[in-house]
Amino acid sequence: MTTALITGASRGIGAHAARRLAADGVTVLAGCRTPSAATGLDHPGIHPIALDVTDDASVAAAVKHVQETFGALDVVVNNAAIVGTTTPPDEAGAEDLREAYETNVFGPVRVTRAFLPLLRRGEHPRLVLVSSSLGSFTDMADWRWANHPHLPYTSSKAALNMVGVMYAKTMPDVLVTVVNPGFTATDLNDHQGTQTLDEGTDALVAAVLDTTGPSGRFVEREGERAW
Template identity: 75%
Template sequence: MSTALITGASRGLGVVAARRLAAQGWTVLAGCREPGRLAETLDPALDIRPIALDVADDASVAAAVKEAEAHVDSLDVLVNNAAIVGEMVEPAEAGADVLREAYETNVFGLVRVTRAFLPLLRRAEQPRLVMVSSSLGSLADMSDWRWENHPYLAYPSSKAALNMISVMYARTMPDVLVTVVNPGFTATDLNDHQGTQTVEEGADAIVAAALDTTSPSGRFVERDGLVPW
């Protein structure tokens, strides 16, 4: 039986990825701030177990580790999916407070969760760490003027930080397969459903990375192949 923990799994990409893995026989721990509300929406035929998890809170993460250990002996996959957009302020106007809000979830949160759950992850035979990023975190893509319609600082820079953290994890943890994924411009609450992909399409790269046990560690991928850093 394969097991996974997905953060930010109450809606959008997180809950769809949870359902798809559970449909393949996985036990999925769905980390979210309101597990009771999520439980009411789930198919009882799927082994999805909501657990309380606020990635921006140390005590919540520590409690979630204990709760996870009550459900599973190990984690095959940890999916760091939880993210917020933060304030959409242009670079010249953005202060540290603007970045701090987005970084608390998108950067510090994933570090907090990864460090806390790493012992449980390392009990698996083929541990995988899936980091949900964005093409907005690609320095190569953001240097292209095609992206001039997104001139804000907090979210893209937080995803660029996620990318570097992921590369460092891949370089220093050879026992864990680390994959960074770009879901693509997906219609979710995060962008007021303006995305051009369905949530199912957006979850493709996440699910593929969770299932993958043979690719090299430290890649940045999307549905159609590699993404430039």
């Protein structure tokens, strides 16, 4: 029996991954800022838990709850993210970046460190970081995404990619996978994404279920991709 925590599971990709994994027999701990407001999580295998990734006390309370209620955790999926401000790069200030980094970079670091001891008690500890092609130096240096010049989001996802690389290099006992869902219709992009939720969760679901690795890959539904 696999137990997986997903942050930002109240809607979008996180909620859909929770539904797919629960249907596959995974016990899903669906981290939500406001569990009572989450919809579409009514499956016996999904257990909504209160978790705000920007809040130390919320994360600590979630660790305690998971420890006391479930006793084990095999996978942590850091999925929660915000777009942040879309101020042009030459006008964006530290406050713009700080807001996005608080959720997209510091959040996953905060959640990962807090849950690692519980994760490491299991046989196949797995860590999934949900990133984006907008955090890829290969893609962005080519400027294939000229309509997404959002400094807070793109740079936060690039930073998250390096967090994933460093975790993979330094924690050989944890299988680390960085996932690009692909452009998927969710609230994040006002449902302009061209992929369905099924397509947008393929790589995430595969990463959660993978116990062999190798660790330290950046993957999408078509396979491994360039950083």
